[in-house]
Amino acid sequence: MAEARIVDTRERILDAGERLFMVHGYDGTSMRQITSEAAVNLAAVNYHFGSKESLMQEVFRRRLGWLNSERISLLNKLEAESEGKPLKPSQIVDAFFGTLLGIAADESRGGMTFLRLLGRTLTEPSEFIRAVLMDEYAEVLERYKQALFRALPDVPKAEIVWRFHFMLGATSYAIAGTDALRVITDWQIEAEDSTDRLDRLLPRLMSFLLGGLRAPLPQFESVTVDGK
Amino acid sequence: MAEARIVDTRERILDAGERLFMVHGYDGTSMRQITSEAAVNLAAVNYHFGSKESLMQEVFRRRLGWLNSERISLLNKLEAESEGKPLKPSQIVDAFFGTLLGIAADESRGGMTFLRLLGRTLTEPSEFIRAVLMDEYAEVLERYKQALFRALPDVPKAEIVWRFHFMLGATSYAIAGTDALRVITDWQIEAEDSTDRLDRLLPRLMSFLLGGLRAPLPQFESVTVDGK
DNA sequence: GTCTATATCATGATAGAC
């Protein structure tokens, strides 16, 4: 039982940090807030994690490690089943973003709290955060990028990369703002209760993302004179 | 000349605040950093703006006031020219997001600095920031929402609202991350110099947004039993 | 591993001379 307490303290700090960083951001959250919410001593964060920055990094590692290995397994499985043929874009998009959105309903993986933290952090990357993100995302992004290249052989690679980027943006924002939507816009969508809204977010988002991914290619105004 | 100095100091503080808030976020930026970069006295912020929060609000008002009145004028003009017929979705999307992206090249309206600040702030809205955003965005969002309703009479309104939201997200992220892209993903898009990249961002983004806006409607899994 | 006490420093804000 004495050892269980160690885990307990660590986890409680991680949970409190996750929630408070989500609400107030990294700089807006003090270690006093964290340790107070976790009901542990002020010195516990430094003992268990070394520093506030390391705590933040560990908050992300705890969730992203699982998420991205799940994404890789899923892609492996899909590619094994396809017997060498390229996957459909919808399969790839669904594997990548479906796994992410699935966390919303899974409290043991961080639930909406982590999703919103991730959404807001992707647009405020300070140096030490980028380090974790790059580390945790490097493999999975490379794999999915390659899968999309194979799935869309006629679309220029630069265009695919941009569109992947747009998809990430639409998703982070939708995630970060599941409550802020009503706040910034007072568009009260016709009364849907919050579980409904969440259930429907995935198909809604997926339609949008696939529509964008498969949109007609842009025409650039500056064309070379000889029309090449 | 003495009066010009007043404006000068205010503007210098606003410029420095804009840039530093963009890089380090609100909580991550101190008034000492701001006054030092603006080369004004530490007490000047409180004298001219009253508080750090008010400075942040003024940083947004200065840019959003112009941006959103521009958007309204443009919509007025389009609707006047259309003689009562609904606008095309592409016209609406172009008016809303084109105006925004146009700022990138216009240093006198804040340029990329303000765009990136806006992008990162939309996902970290603390109370006093939401106040400005709601205030500055209320009218323009309502007008564009209504225009989209008329332009897409067959699409359920809730769906249009969601898709507007997804479009906002894709755009903020693309804006906030014009440099972070290369950082999170090390996808080096084939060598495009940075002006090229910016010129091409608008058509690229527009194709994506319109593709998403006009995508087939999502099928929800939970259908009522009688199929209604 | 936990806790108290504290060192050290940075913060936002203001009072008051000029």
Next chain:
DNA sequence: GTCTATCATGATATAGAC
């Protein structure tokens, strides 16, 4: 309007008893 000096507070981090 600008400046210096300073207040009061809160920050991260750590030393050392238990």
